[in-house]
Structure formats: C-alpha cells, structure tokens
Amino acid sequence: MMGTTLPTPLYGLYRQQIGFSELIVTVVFAAYAVGVIVALLVAGGWSDVLGRRPVLTAALGLSALSAVCFLCESGLPLLYAGRVLSGLSAGLLSGTGTAAVLDLAPPGRRGRAGLAATAANMGGLGLGPLVSGILAEYAPWPLKLPFAVHLVLLAVALVVLLLLPETVHHTGPRPSLRPQGMTVPPEVRGVFAPCALAAFAGFSMLGLFTAVAPAFLARTLGERNLAVAGAVVFTVFCASTCGQMLMATVGARRSLPLGCAVLVAGLLLIGASLYLKSFPVLLAGAAIGGVGQGMAFRAGLTEVGGAAPAEHRGATISAFFVVAYVGISLPVVGVGAMAVTLGLRVAGLVFTGCAVLLVAAVGVHLGRNLPRRADSR
Incomplete structure (x- = not known):
C-alpha cells in the first residue's frame, strides 16, 4: 500500500521536469482510482477461488511493475501506466490481504486481526508520502530512490508471503473466475x-x-x-x-x-x-x-x-x-x-x-x- 502514495510529494518535481498543469497532476493521481475500481469489479472474489497467496503475489508483482514505470519514467505515459498498475495492485491487495490476515488469526483474535489489517493498510498509505518526501528532500536521486527502496521492500514482502501457509482449499470442483461486479x-x-x-x-x-x-x-x-x-x-x-x-x-x-x-x-x-x-x-x-x-x-x-x-x-x-x-x-x-x-x-x-x-x-x-x-x- 505504501507504493500507492509514494509519488505524492514528487508531483511538483514531475511538473518541473515534464511541464504540465495542476489539472494533469490530478488526472495522473486519479488514474490510480481507475485501477482500484477495475480490480474490485473484475477480481474482487478471485482469492476465494485461486487462494490468498497467488492473488497477493500478483498484487506485489503489479506494484513492482508500477515502481519500474516510475524508475524508467521519461514522460506522462509511464506516469499514467505506473499509477494504473499501482491501483490494480491496491485493489487486489486490500481485500485479499485483509481476508488472509483474518484467515490466519487464532480463535478469538479476529477482531484484533482486522484492526491490524486496517492499520497496515492505512499505515502503508501514510508511510508512502512520508518516506518519499524525506528521501526526495535529503537524499540523492529524488525521483528514483523512493521507488528503488520500494522495490527492496516488495522483495522482502514476497519472501514473507512465500513462507505463509495457504488458507483457501477446495475439496470439490474449483468455482469459475467470474467478475464479482x-x-x-x-x-x-x-x-x-x-x-x-x-x-x-x-x-x-x-x-x-x-x-x-x-x-x-x-x-x-x-x-x-x-x-x-x-x-x-x-x-x-x-x-x-x-x-x-x-x-x-x-x-x-x-x-x-x-x-x-x-x-x-x-x-x-x-x-x-x-x-x-x-x-x-x-x-x-x-x-x-x-x-x-x-x-x-x-x-x-x-x-x-x-x-x-x-x-x-x-x-x-x-x-x-x-x-x-x-x-x-x-x-x-x-x-x-x-x-x-x-x-x-x-x-x-x-x-x-x-x-x-x-x-x-x-x-x-x-x-x-x-x-x-x-x-x-
């Protein structure tokens, strides 16, 4: 979730580098919401069919692709692509991640697990601009380093994810992957x-x-x-x-x-x-x-x-x-x-x-x- 808000303090730098209006800044930002909505409508229930871990792995992969778009950015097209990919990742991750945390919670701790999932979700959204703002202000390569750091964090998250047990198991025929709508x-x-x-x-x-x-x-x-x-x-x-x-x-x-x-x-x-x-x-x-x-x-x-x-x-x-x-x-x-x-x-x-x-x-x-x-x- 941290990757979805990493660009927030950097939009002014992109404006100086590429040259566009405040309207374009908001359109670039809104491209993220398009990705989230598409993911919710098309793949909202996929983790109940495919399992939590494959969907979470896909979400991490999409987030990594988003970071690569920003690292390779040379104009507006890659900014738009990075934001849409980030939205798709968030749309997959938010519901599936919460479900996985609840699945793995011990008996009697589901309430606390739900709160932990919420805190991780909102905390990640808050940490994105904080980390990128500090790196952009006080470290070199302000438009590159935040996304390189994010890629490292995604790699760590992938290792942790692969160590977790799968919590969805089907005894009969696997349901079809129909859009939830x-x-x-x-x-x-x-x-x-x-x-x-x-x-x-x-x-x-x-x-x-x-x-x-x-x-x-x-x-x-x-x-x-x-x-x-x-x-x-x-x-x-x-x-x-x-x-x-x-x-x-x-x-x-x-x-x-x-x-x-x-x-x-x-x-x-x-x-x-x-x-x-x-x-x-x-x-x-x-x-x-x-x-x-x-x-x-x-x-x-x-x-x-x-x-x-x-x-x-x-x-x-x-x-x-x-x-x-x-x-x-x-x-x-x-x-x-x-x-x-x-x-x-x-x-x-x-x-x-x-x-x-x-x-x-x-x-x-x-x-x-x-x-x-x-x-x-």
Missing part, C-alpha cells in the same frame, strides 16, 4: 446511500491531500520542504486509523453522525487554513478531518456489511468501495480543473465548501433516519 439489494439501499455518500466525501478529502497537498503547501502557504509535505499527508492517514479504532469503542451507529460532524470540523479548518494561509490550522484540519473520515468510513462499512444479505454481501461491499474510490478521484480532478482558471487556493476553498455541505447533510440524515440495528463493533 456490484449489487445493492433493495433492502440495503436505505442504509447504503447515506453511508456511501459519507465514504465518498471522506475519501475526497484523502484524495485532496494525496494529490495536491504539496502544491497547496508550496504555493499557498510557502512551505516547499518535501519532507514536511509528506508528513502532512502521513498525519491524515494516521488520524484516519485512529478514527477507525475509535469506531470500535463508540459503536457503528453512533460513529456515523459523529464521524461526519468531526469530518465537517476538519474540513472547516482546512478551508480556514487556505483563507488565512496558516500551516498550523491546515495540520489541525488534517488531523481532525482524518479522525472523522476514519470513524465514518469504518462505521459505514460495518453498517452496509451488516445490512446486506449473505449472498450479496461481497458485491455490496465492492459497490461501497467503488463509490469511495470515485470520491478519491473525481472531486480532485475537479479541483485541478478549477485551479487552472481560479487558482489553487480558490479551488481548494470551493472544494471544502461543497464537501462541508455534503457531509453535514449526510450526517444529519444519518442521525435521524438510520435504522436502529444493534451496534456492530
């Missing part, structure tokens, strides 16, 4: 729509930080240190992990409106930081918004998974993730398009204003209308 049964739609909208808005905030935070810092706040830019993005993902951990304590139903409220507070601080040109306020907005996003996302996933009938649960959860990853891409591209004519600061303010209205409306709806199931934890 998306299904939202009618009885789930009342819960799915607001929960998915909350995920959409929360992921759009993550996308904003991952795609254009370094440019915001450099142009609007005057902070050009790439290590600092990576640390800001790292803060968002760490805070999201903390929010997901809080959900287990608060309970899913209460976490949905509460997470939306916290996310609104974070978005307001992000908007204020752009208006006031204040780095401390931006950092506070990143931390608070990340906590709210983590709470709302995990609670929404819990509610949707619990409401879906067993025969459609996998496809319904895939639909939930697809909406989330549309949220991480389309709004960010919109920010890039607005930035071309309005400037990055005004585009950021418009984005945060729209996101606040959406999240506030969803939070009020969830607080009033979510069916009163037993809290899932």
